[in-house]
Amino acid sequence: xxxxxxxxxxxxxxxxxxxxxxxxxxxxxxxxxxxxVARGFSLATPDLRDGCVELADxxxxxxxxxxxxxxxxxxxxxxxxxxxxxxLHETLALRTADDVEFIDLTDAVLxxxxxxxxxxxxxxxxxxxxxxxxxxxEAEPLLLDDFRRTLERVAPRLWGYAHDDFRRRRHVAPAERxxxxxxxxxxxxxxxxxxxxxxxxxxxxxxxxxxxxELDGGQRREVSVALVGLSSRRGxxxxx
Numbered sequence: 001x002x003x004x005x006x007x008x009x010x011x012x013x014x015x016x017x018x019x020x021x022x023x024x025x026x027x028x029x030x031x032x033x034x035x036x037v038a039r040g041f042s043l044a045t046p047d048l049r050d051g052c053v054e055l056a057d058x059x060x061x062x063x064x065x066x067x068x069x070x071x072x073x074x075x076x077x078x079x080x081x082x083x084x085x086x087x088l089h090e091t092l093a094l095r096t097a098d099d100v101e102f103i104d105l106t107d108a109v110l111x112x113x114x115x116x117x118x119x120x121x122x123x124x125x126x127x128x129x130x131x132x133x134x135x136x137x138e139a140e141p142l143l144l145d146d147f148r149r150t151l152e153r154v155a156p157r158l159w160g161y162a163h164d165d166f167r168r169r170r171h172v173a174p175a176e177r178x179x180x181x182x183x184x185x186x187x188x189x190x191x192x193x194x195x196x197x198x199x200x201x202x203x204x205x206x207x208x209x210x211x212x213x214e215l216d217g218g219q220r221r222e223v224s225v226a227l228v229g230l231s232s233r234r235g236x237x238x239x240x
Contacts, residue, residue: 082232086230094223099219102212122194123202123228128222133189134223200232
């Protein structure tokens with residue numbers, strides 16, 4: 001091949017290929033300062049200047065300009081007020097009644113976001129029990145019945161579970177519940193859910209709800225909620 005510069009056009013983008021072009025600055029990943037593309041050929045390391053990517057060879061070549069989109073304007077956003085970094089914890093206490101129960105926590109979690117003026121960040125909702133779960137799903141009543149039947153097929157209540165054989169188990173707590181099925185059901189469900197927060201609202205889909213799943217009710221239960229992100233100080237300024 002001759003030493004003349006050859007332009008290879010693909011999809012309207014021109015890529016300059018030449019034998020052993022030497023870049024102005026060394027590539028930290030290549031001792032030779034070039035990225036090999038084929039035997040006997042190399043592609044010079046790009047040099048970023050004034051928003052353009054240019055090959056370092058001093059001879060004129062077609063440059064590829066980087067198009068940077070303009071940021072979308074924000075109107076009437078809580079971010080217009082002073083904000084502060086927030087990382088805090090809350091506990092939700094509840095009492096379940098049924099053996100298998102779905103409790104909608106969405107409004108309670110949203111209330112915590114509003115109370116602490118969380119503007120942007122995330123909320124992590126975690127159960128503190130091994131026979132419960134946290135899921136993001138739809139709270140339609142017939143669908144919840146489908147969930148119950150599905151869980152029964154996954155781990156039927158009347159199966160013989162070694163966990164329920166108190167003669168074989170060690171360290172059995174007083175008033176221990178027969179709940180091997182509940183532990184096995186919890187095994188296939190998540191114990192927590194992380195929900196993004198933007199402009200003070202939970203980033204949930206149209207039908208998504210934050211559901212606490214009871215698998216061994218009824219009992220007193222606790223849910224750990226962590227809120228992390230930027231919180232607005234607008235209310236503090238107004239009350240000051």
